[in-house]
Amino acid sequence: MDPTFRAFLQSWDWRLDIIVVLLAFGLAYTAGWLRLRRKGAKLANRWRLGSYYLGLVFLVIALMSGIDTFQTQLFFIHMVQHVFLFMLAPPLLLLANPMPFLMWAIPGPERRQIARLFTQRSRFRKMLVSVTTPTVIWFIFAANLWLWHDPNPYNAAITNDFLHDIEHWLFFITGLGFWWHVTNAAPKFHRQRTDAARMALIIMVYFQNLLLGVAITMSPDVIYTHYESVPRVWGISVMQDQMLGGLIMWIPGGMMYLIALLILIARMIDRSERRARMGDQQRRLQLERVPSR
Amino acid sequence: MSCSRQIIVSLVVLLLLIGSVIPDRAVRSHGLGKQQLERVETGPFRVSAWTDPLSIDTDDELHVTIAIEDERGLVLNADIEVKAVYGDDDAIQERARATHDNAANKLHYEAPLTLPREGRWDLTVTIETDQGSGEASFDLTVEAAETSIPWSWIGGGIGGVLVIGFVVGNRIRLARQEKDMQRT
Helix, strand or coil, X not given: CXXXXXXXXXXXXXXXXXXXXXXXXXXXXXXXXXXXXXXXXXXXXXXXXXXXXXXXHHHHHHHHCHHHHHCCCCXXXXXXXXXXXXXXXXXXXXXXXXXXXXXXXXXXXXXXXXXXXXXXXXXXXXXXXXXXXXXXXXXXXXXXXHHHCCHHHXXXXXXXXXXXXXXXXXXXXXXXXXXXXHHCCCCCCCCCCCHHHHHHHHHHHHHHHHHHHHHHXXXXXXXXXXXXXXXXXXXXXXXXXXXXXXXXXXXXXXXHHHHHHHHHXXXXXXXXXXXXXXXXXXXXXXXXXXXXX | CCHHHHHHHHHHHHHHHHHHHCCHHHHHCCCCCEEEEEEEEECCEXXXXXXXXXXXXXXXXXXXXXXXXXXXXXXXXXXXXEEEEECCEEEEEEEEEEECCCCCCCCCEEXXXXXXXXXXXXXXXXXXXXXXXXXXXXXXXXXXXXXXXXXXXXXXXXXXXXXXXXXXXXXXXXXXXXXXXXXX
């Protein structure tokens, strides 16, 4: 095996803070899933549990494997890490609809108390609704993405652990906000979460992502000068690395949005076909009821 | 024991196990830190070095991360030593071997050092391989140790107290409500 690739596979940075948080969420979800399963809730199915675990596995890989330790040397590895953090882990976690399961992991009296925060009259809910509209989420998502890809914050974050952790948390949280609307996971506050609204949100996010990916790929100069100061790996030059990183953002990154868009289109077509079939059936029944002359 | 209690007990046991298995070094060795040598040519090599934390005091453990390149790429089989000499006083010095085991990124070598006096220290990186040897130096200033505020512990403690306070307060409120119901 190539010694550099072997080093990549062996370069794990076991961070206790991350392990504790992920383990706590994994176990809380499992506890809630088991409780709801015992109550016979259809919601608690195996694919949801699998999706949640897979989302956690992507977070583990993104934050502690060679992807995290090599991103200081290769820009494209850093872009892979970002794709994991806001395009792979969040949709997988949200497809598992974690809110009810996490709530059911909490003991009954405390669960009921927390649930009050989400009732129709709750001020907390009203505040949450106003700051998480699709437009606000799109703006925060895009601003965060562009901010961290500006050379100054980028170079600062890559040498400062604290800033770097903040960057990753923001990517993950804004990713959760965006995919929360797309997957329609609980809590469902927003009335206007129609398929068309969700598709519009995906298209808006897709285009700004595309623009950033293209801008990085096509740049004639080195944008992220940090990489000029570090030893090169696998003989990839700084410019090649930058182009590769831009391409990862542009193509595999964009693919996630397109997949989500296609799924929503397929669902829309399926629903309208079902509606048309039901309409046909009703018309046929009405015709059968009309006595022939 | 109910299922959720079993899970909580297993969570605590798992966390304790993980805490005892993960070496302290690995937990803290994230990122590169401040670059002190930028591909400096010495013998047949180019040396890069970083120090972490960004500003160091006499209580800190200093991590010196080193990467070695030759014309074929990264050199992964070098013997590396880091020597730190206090000011111009050769009598006060600290030495450590830089190894892949210490580094989170296995392409790098890392040496842990404690520099117990405040002021300027000269650090020399010595490289030995079958292909030749090299040496590169840099200096750094160590500050006097100050009582640092453990913000993460304080934050965690406040969070813990808030959760416990919420649970206890909620239980007391429920018990009172139940008593009132029984009276009426």
